[in-house]
Amino acid sequence: MDTALTRTQLVRWRAAIFTIFFVTGLGFASWASRLPAVKADLGINDLQLGVLLFVSGAASIVGLSLANIIVARWGARRGMFVTIITFAAGGLVAGLGVQFLQSYAVVCVAMVLMGIGMSATDVMMNVEAAAVEQSFEKTLMPLFHAFFSLGTVAGAGIGIAMAALNVGVAWHLWGAAALVLLAGLFSLTAVPTREIVHDDPTTKVSRRDRFAELLSVWRDPRTYAIGAIMLGMAFAEGSANDWLTIAMVDGHGETQTTGAVALTVFSVAMTVFRILGGPLVDRIGRVWTLRVLSIAAGVGLITFILAPNLPVAFIGIALWGAGASLGFPLGMSAAADDPKKAAASVSAAATIGYLAFLCGPPVLGWISHQIGILPTLWIIVALIAMSGLASGAAKPIAGSKVGAGHH
Structure with missing residues (x-):
């Protein structure tokens, strides 16, 4: 059974999930805002850029499927440790592939990492947000999604500034990836271990039962x-x-x-x-x-x-x-x-x-x-x-x- 949390623990949990929504939006918009520079640095045409976006989309669909399995197997909190690292790694590899290696293949790999990491994190942060909402007994989900929107606005704004200042794509994406990684992982330390989101390793529910529930x-x-x-x-x-x-x-x-x-x-x-x-x-x-x-x-x-x-x-x-x-x-x-x-x-x-x-x-x-x-x-x-x-x-x-x- 989940034990009752103190008011302070609840507030820290809510703030942690707000932060994860925000930095996920910021990380996504950081990449999207630099697509013209990505296209120029790699010397690719619109079709090749479209393929990159398709790879990212296809990887995101894989990430959605993996998220369901991860939540059932390890829980939302522990799962996000892995998926946030994967998302940030995608930003690091993208910067390296665009600016230093100028390799289309490396950027494709980055799109796979970013797509899987982003969509899987997205599912799990919504699972956590729903649990926070039920704990507070009032509607909070729209506000969580507002933080994601604010993150995309911040990411796009920073992207405009980086482009105007001619800052290289790598330095921009590495900075964004570092922010996602540090803020995301630090926030997870304030997320309680809860049976309701399958985080509690001491729970008596078997993994087979969890997968049956998933289906x-x-x-x-x-x-x-x-x-x-x-x-x-x-x-x-x-x-x-x-x-x-x-x-x-x-x-x-x-x-x-x-x-x-x-x-x-x-x-x-x-x-x-x-x-x-x-x-x-x-x-x-x-x-x-x-x-x-x-x-x-x-x-x-x-x-x-x-x-x-x-x-x-x-x-x-x-x-x-x-x-x-x-x-x-x-x-x-x-x-x-x-x-x-x-x-x-x-x-x-x-x-x-x-x-x-x-x-x-x-x-x-x-x-x-x-x-x-x-x-x-x-x-x-x-x-x-x-x-x-x-x-x-x-x-x-x-x-x-x-x-x-x-x-």
């Missing part, structure tokens, strides 16, 4: 209904990250600068609503929050697609960002309602959501090549509607301490 959640219809909520909103978020700038330039005929501003508006709206989301959920409940925000996201995206001018387009983008902000974190929160299945359920939900993140953009790219980017976005409107219709699945189960509302 059993895939037979639960609620897993797939929560997956539908997360799938729609992951597409809504991921499509903006990858295609909003293109839609502004190619679809609405705006400049590249305006496209960058549009993505910033989307990111700010999403981050703000993630910061504000917890109290809203605790007031009106998880289900009604998801329903209202799915309507906001759908209306916002339709407004953007049909926008007759730039101000209307920006209003649509802000609604789209705000509406898409909570689907993913609240799906994670719903998956963690049953403490006995929390680790397995959050792992399953994360897998469904991240597959949408990874597979969505290339699929949309192929479709937009056939019919154009703005018509393609109607597919996302349909997926948002599906997410809204599935929102009832996020209703807290009996005994859950978060998400019911009226606090």
Whole structure:
């Protein structure tokens, strides 16, 4: 049985997971922000750069699968020691391959390490975040995801400064990797060993039972209904990250600068609503929050697609960002309602959501090549509607301490 933690231990645990979310976002954005320099230093074309991104995406899918096994075998806390080191090692190898060896093959290896390390850490930090949330008995998951968003903003900002100052890719990525490694591993020292996330080596549950539990959640219809909520909103978020700038330039005929501003508006709206989301959920409940925000996201995206001018387009983008902000974190929160299945359920939900993140953009790219980017976005409107219709699945189960509302 898990022993009760003191208030100080709970606060340190929460701060530790906030930190891991933040530095993971920072590490990811550090690499993404230097892609133009990576392309120039390696002397590669867009197709070869696309292959690098595909390798990273494929490795991330492997990482998702490994995360489930690691959590069942060793627990989330011990697992993150390995996956954070793997992620940081990817940044170190990437810097070496780009700037000093100028080797495409070495950078491919780095993409494998970063992809596996990032996605596996992502699953496990969500498992821990769900356990923190249940311990505090209030909705915290949106705030954890806001810290990831803030990390990506910080990473992108540092990347802009590094590029402007002509700092080499290696020195930038090595600095980011060192920060991820030191902050990540130091934070894990404040994470308690908890049976609920399979960390307690003295627990009587056999590993065979843990793997059986891992598989059993895939037979639960609620897993797939929560997956539908997360799938729609992951597409809504991921499509903006990858295609909003293109839609502004190619679809609405705006400049590249305006496209960058549009993505910033989307990111700010999403981050703000993630910061504000917890109290809203605790007031009106998880289900009604998801329903209202799915309507906001759908209306916002339709407004953007049909926008007759730039101000209307920006209003649509802000609604789209705000509406898409909570689907993913609240799906994670719903998956963690049953403490006995929390680790397995959050792992399953994360897998469904991240597959949408990874597979969505290339699929949309192929479709937009056939019919154009703005018509393609109607597919996302349909997926948002599906997410809204599935929102009832996020209703807290009996005994859950978060998400019911009226606090």
